[in-house]
Amino acid sequence: MTLAIAVGFLAAVGTWLVVRGGAVRLILGFILLGHAANLIIISAGGAFRREAPLVDGELLAENAADPLPQAFVLTAIVITFGVTVYLLSLVARTAKQSSKAEDESIGRIEGQAEEEGRSS
Amino acid sequence: MNIDIAFLSTWALPLVFLGPLIAAVITFVLGASAVSRFIGLLVPLGVFAVSIALVIATMDGQVVVSQIAGWPGGVAIAFVGDLFSALMLGVSSLLVFTSMVFSYAAGLGIDRWFVPAVLVMTGGVYGAYVTADLFNLFVMVEVALLPSYILMSRRGTLTALRAARLYLIVNLTASTLFLAGLGAVYGVTGTVNMAALAGLGVLPVVGVATGVVVIALSLKAALVPTHSWLPATYPYTSPAVTALFSGLLTKIGVYALVRIISLVYEPGQLVTVIVVLACVASMVIGVLGALGEGTIRGVLTFHMISQVGYILVGVVLAGAVGLAAVVFYLIHHTIVKTSLFLTGGTVEHEEGTGIIKRLGGLARAHPVASLAFLLAALSLTGIPPFSGFWAKLGVLNAAADAGSVLVFAAALIVSVGTLGSMLKLGSGVFWGTPKGMREEEDEETPSDVTVGPETVGATGVAIDVATAVEAPPVTRWRPLLVIPGLALALISLGIGLYPEWLLALSDTAGQSLSEPTAYVTAVLGGGS
Numbered sequence: 001m002t003l004a005i006a007v008g009f010l011a012a013v014g015t016w017l018v019v020r021g022g023a024v025r026l027i028l029g030f031i032l033l034g035h036a037a038n039l040i041i042i043s044a045g046g047a048f049r050r051e052a053p054l055v056d057g058e059l060l061a062e063n064a065a066d067p068l069p070q071a072f073v074l075t076a077i078v079i080t081f082g083v084t085v086y087l088l089s090l091v092a093r094t095a096k097q098s099s100k101a102e103d104e105s106i107g108r109i110e111g112q113a114e115e116e117g118r119s120s
Numbered sequence: 121m122n123i124d125i126a127f128l129s130t131w132a133l134p135l136v137f138l139g140p141l142i143a144a145v146i147t148f149v150l151g152a153s154a155v156s157r158f159i160g161l162l163v164p165l166g167v168f169a170v171s172i173a174l175v176i177a178t179m180d181g182q183v184v185v186s187q188i189a190g191w192p193g194g195v196a197i198a199f200v201g202d203l204f205s206a207l208m209l210g211v212s213s214l215l216v217f218t219s220m221v222f223s224y225a226a227g228l229g230i231d232r233w234f235v236p237a238v239l240v241m242t243g244g245v246y247g248a249y250v251t252a253d254l255f256n257l258f259v260m261v262e263v264a265l266l267p268s269y270i271l272m273s274r275r276g277t278l279t280a281l282r283a284a285r286l287y288l289i290v291n292l293t294a295s296t297l298f299l300a301g302l303g304a305v306y307g308v309t310g311t312v313n314m315a316a317l318a319g320l321g322v323l324p325v326v327g328v329a330t331g332v333v334v335i336a337l338s339l340k341a342a343l344v345p346t347h348s349w350l351p352a353t354y355p356y357t358s359p360a361v362t363a364l365f366s367g368l369l370t371k372i373g374v375y376a377l378v379r380i381i382s383l384v385y386e387p388g389q390l391v392t393v394i395v396v397l398a399c400v401a402s403m404v405i406g407v408l409g410a411l412g413e414g415t416i417r418g419v420l421t422f423h424m425i426s427q428v429g430y431i432l433v434g435v436v437l438a439g440a441v442g443l444a445a446v447v448f449y450l451i452h453h454t455i456v457k458t459s460l461f462l463t464g465g466t467v468e469h470e471e472g473t474g475i476i477k478r479l480g481g482l483a484r485a486h487p488v489a490s491l492a493f494l495l496a497a498l499s500l501t502g503i504p505p506f507s508g509f510w511a512k513l514g515v516l517n518a519a520a521d522a523g524s525v526l527v528f529a530a531a532l533i534v535s536v537g538t539l540g541s542m543l544k545l546g547s548g549v550f551w552g553t554p555k556g557m558r559e560e561e562d563e564e565t566p567s568d569v570t571v572g573p574e575t576v577g578a579t580g581v582a583i584d585v586a587t588a589v590e591a592p593p594v595t596r597w598r599p600l601l602v603i604p605g606l607a608l609a610l611i612s613l614g615i616g617l618y619p620e621w622l623l624a625l626s627d628t629a630g631q632s633l634s635e636p637t638a639y640v641t642a643v644l645g646g647g648s
Binding site for chain 1: 255258259262265266269270273277278281282284285288289292293295296297299300302303304306307
């Protein structure tokens, strides 16, 4: 139940941040959404089983945690982290470029702003 | 022919994924040299050879399996080569090879990131085609996407950066959704092995959990209603990169949708109705959007959406007949679409713009490119004797088999729309009055639109020459720009003239997709 509430809260706040617009809010929103997805995977393994899944003589099958979702989450965290870092650098790069374009735009052809407006 | 199955399963399947990655490391160390460019051509050829061996080994419906690290079936991550995977590997490596030739001719080869990024991307794509594990599929898709973000933004212009940002955000959303769906699938079934999920879609919980994965994948495949990101991103990178993306990245989504829907769900479930409606909407909306676009690649990108509808509609229609149509259409479409993007890219590189209004009468100046365009456009429309005719016939056949008037009518009517927008491209770009003889309507001086290849935006306006990253010098080695597109168009013509072998292969592939027992026992049975 705690996990379900946490997933719902993270997903709600994440979605809200993403649709609010603005580069920083967007990135924070995606980080929260990623956490929500990770918690869903963790909960898929059954959060009530918390013992280390080690075979010591005989396996404590009832309380041993499922290691597979943890491996999934570990992989997912690394991938999301990498993508987020790239997104950050891309946002920074775009901001730099557009301020530069604004500086140079005085007296330039109007068509450019129009064309660029179409793509965004 | 004698193909060593043990060799294929032990070496070839893992190598189609690992080989390109290893080659990427080597080319990155070597930098932008002739050797690394050569490796960039060699790897797709090697994968093509492997795919031919795989096709021969699997053409009787056999399935080649490699259980990674020798774990028993069901526990191990399995790499599987069945006929569908083998055909996809073949057609993808073919288009990677032709697109690489085009990219080198267009001057992209001097960017030291280009060859390694393409190699990693293709490694991920090939890996996605052979994996039998949903989580592994997620990883493969990410492996393919990360270098695509780099390729998308390498152009460095503001338009390209904005397109790359949107592209990244869309894919991040899809990946997050994919992960959530994976968690749900694992939660309700205890496995993410695709073979173990076979037929489980009839259970409502599994059906819904897999549905989340299906939605995430249709976002990647740009199926309506999750299509609008595609025309806003693909046309704004380099023409060669657009061609690669169209043939590889959206196709992973399509491939995975075909695989998962045909494996997990049973015919007649609610999901089949939803998929049919989404596909018909894709056909119609894509082609209408194409009619309203003003640039070559804009038109072609909207056509991708329409064609994704054509491809996927067979998945849920008429069982094996429909799936055979899917396989044939997917192969035909990949070849023809890449051909059109490459020919369109040739025009953009030669003329410095992709805006249809500023082009015209190129048939005289670029006869070979015009021929390539004509062949590929006729094929896309579905006119005999091209491969598109047989592809559309397959879809119509499946629709008739399933008794679906809606799909039958939509497939026919949308073909007219396809013809219309191809005529628009043809008359606007290749036929008609050359632009020099036409009265100058635009205020821009000609110098605005004739700049080196990489500094010209997809929309034709020179965006910012100073900030373009490493603008490569103008290469005017025309034959290599034109030949890739023409070669693919001729392959489409060849398939259309001699369709029997590919139709037979598609039939077998469709058969084994609709009756996946061989696939399931091979993956779970522990045999290799």
